[in-house]
Amino acid sequence: MIDCDVHNDWVNADVLLPYMDETFGDFLRRGERAGGAQSFPHGHRPWLHPEGYRRADLNPAEGHSAGSDYAMMKEQLLDKYDLEYAILTGEEIIDLSTIANPYYASAMAKANNEYLIHEWLTLDKRLKGSLAVAPQDPEGAAAEIRRRGDHPDIVQVMLSSAARRPYGDPFYNPIWEAAAEVGLPVAMHLGGNGGVNAESSFAMPPTFYYEHHALLCQSAMSHVASLILHGVFEKWPTLQFVIIECGISWLPPVLWRLDSGWKALRKETPWLKRLPSEYARDHLRFTTQPLEQPPNSDHMLAMLEAMDGKNTLLFSSDYPHWDFDDPYEVAIPKDWHENVFDLNIRKVYKKLPQKS
Amino acid sequence: MAKKQINIGIADLNPGERKIIEVDGKSIGLFNVNGDYFAMHNRCPHMGGQLCAGPVTGTTLPTDKTEFIYGRHNELVRCGWHGWEFEIKSGICTVDPKMRAKVYKVTREESGLILHI
Ligand code: FES
Numbered sequence A: 001m002i003d004c005d006v007h008n009d010w011v012n013a014d015v016l017l018p019y020m021d022e023t024f025g026d027f028l029r030r031g032e033r034a035g036g037a038q039s040f041p042h043g044h045r046p047w048l049h050p051e052g053y054r055r056a057d058l059n060p061a062e063g064h065s066a067g068s069d070y071a072m073m074k075e076q077l078l079d080k081y082d083l084e085y086a087i088l089t090g091e092e093i094i095d096l097s098t099i100a101n102p103y104y105a106s107a108m109a110k111a112n113n114e115y116l117i118h119e120w121l122t123l124d125k126r127l128k129g130s131l132a133v134a135p136q137d138p139e140g141a142a143a144e145i146r147r148r149g150d151h152p153d154i155v156q157v158m159l160s161s162a163a164r165r166p167y168g169d170p171f172y173n174p175i176w177e178a179a180a181e182v183g184l185p186v187a188m189h190l191g192g193n194g195g196v197n198a199e200s201s202f203a204m205p206p207t208f209y210y211e212h213h214a215l216l217c218q219s220a221m222s223h224v225a226s227l228i229l230h231g232v233f234e235k236w237p238t239l240q241f242v243i244i245e246c247g248i249s250w251l252p253p254v255l256w257r258l259d260s261g262w263k264a265l266r267k268e269t270p271w272l273k274r275l276p277s278e279y280a281r282d283h284l285r286f287t288t289q290p291l292e293q294p295p296n297s298d299h300m301l302a303m304l305e306a307m308d309g310k311n312t313l314l315f316s317s318d319y320p321h322w323d324f325d326d327p328y329e330v331a332i333p334k335d336w337h338e339n340v341f342d343l344n345i346r347k348v349y350k351k352l353p354q355k356s
Numbered sequence B: 001m002a003k004k005q006i007n008i009g010i011a012d013l014n015p016g017e018r019k020i021i022e023v024d025g026k027s028i029g030l031f032n033v034n035g036d037y038f039a040m041h042n043r044c045p046h047m048g049g050q051l052c053a054g055p056v057t058g059t060t061l062p063t064d065k066t067e068f069i070y071g072r073h074n075e076l077v078r079c080g081w082h083g084w085e086f087e088i089k090s091g092i093c094t095v096d097p098k099m100r101a102k103v104y105k106v107t108r109e110e111s112g113l114i115l116h117i
Helices: A013-019 A022-030 A070-079 A092-098 A102-119 A138-148 A170-182 A209-215 A217-229 A251-268 A276-283 A297-306 A334-348
Strands: A002-006 A085-088 A127-132 A154-160 A186-189 A241-244 A284-287 B005-007 B018-023 B026-033 B036-041 B056-060 B070-078 B085-087 B096-100 B103-109 B112-116
Touching: A002 A070, A002 A241, A002 A334, A013 A022, A013 A102, A022 A102, A070 A085, A092 A102, A092 A127, A092 A154, A102 A127, A102 A138, A127 A138, A138 A154, A138 A170, A154 A170, A170 A186, A209 A217, A217 A241, A217 A251, A217 A276, A251 A276, A251 A297, A276 A284, B026 B070
Parallel strands: A002 A085, A085 A127, A127 A154, A154 A186, A186 A241, A241 A284
Antiparallel strands: B005 B112, B018 B026, B026 B036, B036 B103, B056 B070, B070 B085, B103 B112
């Protein structure tokens, strides 16, 4: 079993300092931090979880958050579920995209990646890493992908689902170019809505945390449409996109609408050779958590079948967050398990040992 | 099935406190709610999370207008995983009365608390 979304946290953001140069090290050391001393300087989060967003049963050692305690992660996740690999997605670093200054953001991406490589990926052979990049700095992101993307335990490039423009915008092309060049998939993890980025809801800001949480799929819908329609997958035919924690069941209806539009108005996007849904099927993968739980599970199954879930879903738990999915409870057909918990994942993450 | 009665000794919890104990091979949350003791299986009917390890709390009472009335102080436990609220006394989930956590009767004797399991 492989888990595609495990949040390794830091005790505080000062762990980045040893990996930063003088200019941006000073910025972090002496500069303003939205959350007080030692916090990560992200610039958003109007939606505050009323109970905190981590599982309440984990009780990490003093001064740690659940995901920052490797011994606990080992016991409660890696060993408990006998994971073969866990793909680490970081915690606050996902919110890099909320920092207005792109150069500062890229300096922190780089520091995070060194911290990850030196202080997490050395702990356990089962841990694999995501290379954080700042999407607001496409050239910097591309340079970072070329600088560190060939590390054997770095299995993907990662950015947040909230951004300033939809990801098909040619502004972002340098990132996709670099990812395709080094052969890494790009993951888009939920996060970063608000502030300088798009809101989670297109009608503008929601009020309540769970309102925001239910609607954050809207960002992912936009990126999916934009990536496909701008022809990102025609330009980089080997590029794979992994959409993490943005919900699942919205995908088929969005693709149905795009397919209808294409049939009538293909002339707007003459570079597309196929139905939008066909690009989705070949280039997009979705992590399972949090799998929607309708009262009638057949309704969900119909959606999963409509998106060929057997071949497009990748298992994720989201440890140690409050909406964690237990792998033994994931409601997918039994005969999909081998694919979703293992084979689909190895196909995307080609650096994992392949099964013949 | 005949219930076993197990003496779990003298408990020293203050109102609002809880501890998780191992009894008869089961993980059980023992709670002091306003001076009375209650016991609940530490397994959530939702997805099997550690139900009794989350915060012991009150909640907002249902209202007819936009106002916040806090009540049921220390009568609820929020599951350690997804945070669903359960009444400690009855095991009933706040938002779905059909969803019930397993609770066990607790009685008091001189020698200690008796768990009916
Ligand atoms: S497992 Fe308890 S609320 Fe989900």
